[in-house]
Amino acid sequence: MSDQQGDPDQLALVPSPAARRTPAKTATTPAEADRLPIARVVVDSGLVHLDRPFDYAVPAELDEQTVPGCRVKVRFAGRLVDGYVVERVDDTAHEGRLAFLAKVVSSEPVLTPEVAALARLVADRYAGTLGDVLRLAIPPRHARAEASARPAPPDPLPPVGHEAWTDYTGGPELVASLRAGAGPRVWWSAVPGTDPATSVAQAVAATLASGRGAIVCVPDVRDVARWDAAFTAVLGEGHHVVLTGVQKPAVRYRSFLAAARGDVRVVLGTRAAAFAPVADLGLLALWDDGDDLYAEPRAPYPHTREVMLLRASSSGAALLVGGHARTAEGQSLVESGWCTEVVADRATRRAAWPQLLVTDGASAGSAPVRLPHEVFTAIRRTSGAVLIQVPRRGYRESLACQRCREQARCEACQGPLVQPAAGAAIVCRWCAHEQPRWQCPHCHGTQLRSPVVGALRTAEEYARAFPGVEVVTSGGSAVLDRVPAGRVIVLSTPGAEPHVDGGYDLVVLMDTWLMLARDDVRVEEESHRRWFNALALAGPGAHAVAVGDPTQLQALVRADPAGFAARELAARAETHLPPTARLVAVDAPGEVLTELAARPWTPHTEVLGPVPVDVRAPESGERLILRSPRREGTALAAALKAYAAERSAAKLSLPRIQVDPLTF
Structure with a gap:
């Protein structure tokens, strides 16, 4: 062993190299900005209990980019999240070391102080969070x-008068006050004859002449296209932009930036435009405020009308809300004196609306019929376009036994049976199960009748009755925006009526009883709104026929939407429903609602329920209704927000809270 160790030719083991150590990175603290080193940031955390701005230190290297209103990235709860800088300040009330801004996504100021304040008001009104509203x-x-x-500056505004307002009491004075820089609050009952887009465009032009901007909201994109053309005709090119939620991202953001940068002072759009960052806002205009498209389907579910009311109150801008019909909310504001009304006098109103004939379909003591003789007679006497409003789009939307009149039900799930098209099989509306050999379980009859007929089936009947006349339909996924003038019969569902140059010669309202039969607290208001909108499409000297109960259609006969709204408001007051009360629907599992019902609320809050959201689908959960006087609405919303914050802090599921829902 010793010899081997002393042998110089013996290979020795090569020692392993020492492990190379990587020097630890030393965290270097960025230098703070010298001027206003604290940024107050609205963080998109999604947490209700953290719905407030947070302070962050501004690194010196981001000093120039960090401007109020810009988008930033910050570290929050261990992850990078988005946020907006609302302001920069010298000091903070936070004890301890502040985290630094991680990144300035863009130095473009997209959140103005006015919009930030409005978003806070909306969040508080609807028991929501600021982040949800900013989205x-x-x-x-x-x-x-x-x-x-950036676009080139537009040409000077052309001279604009007030011709469209001369038929209204107080109309010319409204335009004059806008031109003088005042902020009137007006509820406008429009009559047929003058395009409402032209009337509003003239009001906008007067506002521009005073050096201020305007925001105009209409229900849907079909309206936007028509109003866009009218605004261009009145204001000229380049004075306004269109802003809707269905635009392509680049187009929508470009329109938004044009308003935020001050390149244009007028924004026209759908509900998304209510928050547009228009500087020196002078006018907020809203058309047809009763349309359900104004109800935002995303949390916190604000209504465009309420957003614009809050914005008008906080900014001092003028408010103009118009429509052919009037809602109970509008009537409430008129009666309270919060706003004034601009209406045509009685004679002008009666002359502008088409003369209406109401029939129940009965003749010489016979039973009422769905297609009465008066309708066919009126169509035969008409040489122009005819509009026929039918409540439902389909073919045979409800089926019943021909013998005993009991509703036909599915054998598998007991859902209602329908026939979607001519020659199609009888199917269940709920489960789509076909019923080729249906038999009534009550009388064993095998023949079916249709108590509810849709627009497609009605079109077949009119096509057979008037073989030489073109018959077209509009509704569902096939909505026509315009039809050419001439001899044509248009069958449309409510809200899908196409326009025709010069207006319709005849308007027919079919099955008015069916529209009033829906289970909805707003059914009468919504039905009258759709009827008035259809009648407003009539041309000068036109006639109209309504098929239904004359006692329920007197507001149409008298051409009096304001009178109907006053009666509707009185009925709402008696039943303690909005707008005379604040109502909140809370959806959550039953055990959550049981706890919620036992909590103390405002002094006069009523607790109703809980009840199933949908009796046909128990898995949909339950709903609790809270109802309080309007004066306690703010406190009730704050209490609900506090409850949601408690559950958020405990990492529990949140209830769905809707303040003043359209349906419940």
Whole structure:
């Protein structure tokens, strides 16, 4: 062993190299900005109990980029999240070391102080969070649109008068006050004859002449297209932009930036436009505030009308809400004196609306019929376009036994049976199960009748009755925006009525009883709104026929939407429903609602329920209704927000809270 160790030719083991140590990274603290080193940031955390701004230190290297209203990234709860800088300040009330801003996504100021304050008001009104409202108010960033060149300044505004307002008491004075820089609050009952888009465009022009901007909201994109053309005709090119939620991201963001940068002072759009960052806002205009498209389907579910009321109150801008019909909410504001009304006098109103004949379909003591003789007679006497409004789109939307009149039900799930098209099989509306050999379980009859007929089936009947006249339909996924003038019969579902140059010669309202039969607290208001909107499409000297109960259609006969709204408001007051009360629907599992019902609320809050959200689907959960006087609405919303914050802090599921829902 010793010899081997002393042998110089013996290979020795090579020692392993020492492990190389990587020097530890030393965390270097960035230098703070010298001026206003604290950024107050609204963080998109999604946590109700953290619904407040947070202070962050501004690194010196981001000093120039960090401007109020810009988008940033911050570290929050161990992850990078988005946020907006609302302001920069000198000091903070936070004890301890502040985290630094991680990144400035864009130095473009997209959140103005006015919109930030409005978003806070909306969140408090609807028991929601500021982050949820800002997601509705500010579109996603599009870098290419942000880097694009700014548009050239528009040509000077052409001279604009007030001709469209001369038929209204107080109309010319409204335009004059807007031109003088005042902020009137007006509820406008429009009559047929003048395009409402032209009337509002003239009000906007007067506002622009005073050096202020305007926001105009209409229900849907079909309206936006028509109003866009009218605004261009009145204001000229380049004075306004269109802002809707269905635009392509680049187009939408470019329109948003044009308003935020002050390149344009007028924004026209759908509910997304209510938060547009228009500087020196002078006018907020809303058309047809009763349309359900104004109800936002995303949390916290604000209504565009309420957003614009809050914005008008906080900014001092003028408010103009108009429509052919009037909602109970509008009537409430008129009666309270919060706003004034601009209406045509009685003689002008009666002359503008078409002369209406109401029939129940009965003749010489016979039973009422669905297609009465008066309708066919009126169509035969008409040489122009005819509009026929039918409540439902389908073919045979309800089926019953021909012998005993019991509703036909599915053998598998007891759902209602329908026939979707001519020659189609009888199927269940719920489970789509076909019923080729249906038999009534009550009388064993095999013949079916249709008490509810849709627009497609009605179109077949009119096509057979008037073989030489073109018959077209509009509704569902096939909505027509316009039809050419001439001899044509248009069958449309409510809200899908196409326009025709010069207006319709005849308007027929079919199955008015069916529209009033829906289970909805707003059914009468919504039905009258759709009927008035259809009648407003009539041309000068046109006639109209309504098939239904004359006692329920007197507001149409008298052409008096304001009178109907006053009666509707009185009925709401008697039943303690909005707008005379604040109502909140809370959806959650039963055990959560049981706890919620036992909590103390405002002094006069009523607790109703809980009840199933849908009796046909127990898995849909349960609903609790909280109802309080309007004066306690703010306190009730704050209490609900506090409850949601408690569950958020405990990492429990949150209830779905809707304040003043349209349906419940």
